Amino acid sequence: MVSRFGDALRTTALPLLAVSLTDEPLVIASVTASVTACGYLPWLLFGLFGGAVADRVDQRRAMWLVDTVRGLLVAGFALAVGLGHAAVPLLIALAFSLTALQTLFDNASTALLPSLVEREALGGANARLMTGQQLAGGLLAGPFVPLLLAAGAFMPFAADAGTYLVAAALVASLRIRPPEREPRPAGSTLRTEIGEGLRALWHDRVLRAVCAATLLCNIGMGALIATLTLHVTRWLHAGGTGYVAAMTAYSAGSLAGGLVAQRIARRTGRVRALLLGGTLQTGSLLLIGSVRHVAALVAGMLMLGAMTMVWNVNQVTLMQQRSPESMVGRIASAFRTSSTSGAPLGAFLGGAVAGLYGLNAPALLAAVLFAAAVLALIPKREPDVSVAARADSVSTARPAR
Secondary structure, eight states, X not given: OHHHHHHHHHHHHHHHHXXXXXXXXXXXXXXXXXHHHTTTHHHHHHHHHHHHHHHHSOHHHHHHHHHHHHHHHHHHHHHHHHTTOOOHHHHHHHHHHHHHHHHHHHHHHHHHHHHHSOGXXXXXXXXXXXXXXXXXXXXXXXXXXXXXXXHOTTHHHHHHHHHHHHHHHHHHTOOOOOOOOOOOOTTOOHHHHHHHHHHHHHHOHHHHHHHHHHHHHHHHHHHHHHHHHHIIIIISOOHHHHHHHHHHHHHHHHHHHHHHHHHHHHHHOHHHHHHHHHHHHHHHHHHHHHOOSXXXXXXXXXHHHHHHHHHHHHHHHHHHHHSOGGGHHHHHHHHHHXXXXXXXXXXXXXXXXXXXXXXXXXXXXXXXXXXXXXXXXXXXXXXXXXXXXXXXXXTTOOOOO
16 A cells, blocks of 8 residues: 555656657657556566566565665656656656566565465455555545645655655564475476466456456556546536546445445355446446446446456455465466556557547447456356465366366
8 A cells, every 4th residue: 555655656757757858749749648558568578477586585575675776766767857857758768667677576475465464354354455555545635736846846856756665664573484486397497387377367267257357357448547637628528527536436346345345245245346346337337438428437437447446346355266376476466467468459440430439439449348358257157256276276177267
């Protein structure tokens, strides 16, 4: 939560810093596009590698070391801004480096959580974790940015550096026993271990379906997010106020979804919770794309945020529960890398569809993709699914089917 708060400070301040570095619209747009690409490209390049490393090392140590390095990088950038030496290439290099390091941190975090709580408690733990991150990054950080900028352009980055170091200290303070791992076979390489993770994900029919469904949803969300500003300001003619209202509704819905995600899963099972979430998301997108009124936009974004949180909590928990303990990092990285690729594809499709069929068309396209995701999950709609034994390893058991 502390780290997410700092991330929100930095990502809000970066576009403002870009504007201060140049007044060329094309350059500013290129910087924004480059920073956005840095949110996806490192996952495609290093995501699988980060998962394999996370399964090899002490995840707690990896997490606090990564956050320490990220804190030092951002502190160096804050110093450059304060001394007037910030430049566009440095800004892009920072964004790329932080996300590249995040591939190890996130996979290690996903793999570490089952060592902190019993697997039956993973759903509640994930819900609290994601809700706290949304609260810190989605609502609390925004008002602090103008205050920090008033003290100096470097202050949001200095604060972000501080949050990384605090987060590193918190993770380092954990007193847990690292999970026991069987010795790696002679000649085992990161490449072969990455392949084991990919095969484990593919052979688990439930996780394979959830991964495909998440990919479709990410394409849809990419299309919506890339064109949402145009949707609100030009199709609805709601201006900046309407856009702020839409994003606030989404954040509020996310918080509400975090509170009910585990309750829904207890009543229906995790796969059916995903089906419910995907169905309501589809309805929300149809409302946003077909009703030309701000109230419909706000209601749709509220429900979309809530059900996105329900989806995320149950998707991650399902992955942790069905993965052998020795392979959580690799399966998580295979899942994330494949599904993350959908967002930039969706952004491209959203722009093309908006140009051809109208500014509300990306929301309707997203609804179609979410409906396809629901259809992909229907054959896997058991009340709940079996979990992989904690002691399982790829050498002793096949992934649960």
